[in-house]
Amino acid sequence: MSVLASAIKQEIPAFQADDDTCPQCKSERYLNRPMKLLVGPCYHKMCEQCVSQRFDAGPAPCPVCERILRKAEFYQQIFEDLTVENEVRIRKRMAMTFNKRQEDFKQLKDYNDYLEM
Secondary structure, three states: OOHHHHHHHOOOOOOOOOOOEOOOOOOEOOOOOOOOEEEOOOOOEEEHHHHHHHHOOOOEEOOOOOOEEOHHHOEEOOOOOHHHHHHHHHHHHHHHHHOOOHHHOOOHHHHHHHHOO
């Protein structure tokens, strides 16, 4: 389950600050209250409309850092600090690798090999 999915399940609202600005269209949340900002894997924010326009045709560069991104990689910000967002995503990936149980393996030998890794 993704961080966003678990946040929605727990009814945690997405983080919104009054000084949020989209780097693409320069819209500000102060003037546009319903604006929804999404965060990319490079942790730069863009409004939902700009993400749709820029990435509907396929991968494109981030307007801030020029890293090639895809539309599916954007998500709603949950925590105020983007460092926390990064930490949560890293911990989730680590948990998927290092928190396996015996039921996750077809044979006991595979599980034992995983434990000795």
